[in-house]
Amino acid sequence: MGTWDIGPFDNDTAADFAGDLDEAALEEREAMIRGVLKRAAGPADFLGIYDGERAVGAAALVVAQHSDDDRACSNYGPSEPLPELPADLRMLAVDALDQVVSNRSELAELWAEAANWSKWRQDINRLRDVLDPPIPPQEEALFEI
Template structure:
């Protein structure tokens, strides 16, 4: 895992995902974000870390447009901001993040083997809180735990 920190874009796979978004026509960017979220929702099989990382990055992009969401300021995020995203992506983002931290998940296992697991989970909680608060009208729901 080419990772240098715990943020949603602090790894090679998410940086590549950002590049793919930048290269896509503006009208296709929301579909790319939606696909990254939908790919893992409902997956009961072993979740590959690369698609999990893309889902986390996609969820962070959706959360950035929510009230209280954190702006994407890292150089590894997309250079071009996504268009205004559909509010239905907020719930998909919540579901995707919940799947990332549900067994079997390679990304969760990899972080669990490091001393940064708590910081990584805290970054997911921050993203998920913005998404769930915005999609539920003000009440955040807790992040699932493995």
Template sequence: MGTWDVGPFDNDTAADFGGDLDEVPADERQGIVRRALTRVIDTAAYLEAPESEVAVAAAALVAAQCPGGEPADPVYGPEEPLPDLTGLRDLALQALDRIMTEPSELMDLWAESDGAGPWRAEIGLLRSVLLPQPPGEQLSLA
């Protein structure tokens, strides 16, 4: 099926990642999310779309645990509980920034589609949730 929408788990690769997380012991899940993010951050050359799709899903899992974050996809995201991932916020931001920097196949593929604007908006929403909030301020859900 490939990609069916702009959400973090709206593609086969990310959906498989969600299922893979469910299949490993609970104490290994944070390491898998961390590796998905660092794999993208550490790629200086052409960044392939599958690695980016997994990193976007991983970033969404981190964001889901932050104030103002949306729950992970109930159908394609992991079903098993995840450990506290909020310590990975900075890595998640770095991974999203790398995905949005050339050379990035995922960014190029979305730029060639009708969904480029909504996809960029989805990445922007994830980034806004992941950004540290100044002390005393909280994200408004209004």
């Protein structure tokens, strides 16, 4: 695994995906991101490492357009602008991230053996929480009906 840190683009595969996006025409970039997310989110018996790494990078690009979090796309992310990504990519990215951390993911298996597994998992959860914020616990009702 050509990985140097836990960030979405801190591995060879995702960095190469970012380069592919930079080389593509602006109007092709959304379809490339959607394709990566669909491949990861789709029904599969096993999610390979390369599809998982690209999916994390693609999800980070969706996050970057829906938050002020500039950590989503490090120096290794795309340097060319992206089109406005449609809102439906948010839930597709959530589904892809869920597959990335599932027990059917080669990427999750490899990270589980790494010393900084918990940091990687926290970063994936942070991305997911931007895309699909958790519902805060409800306080007890003041009045019962």
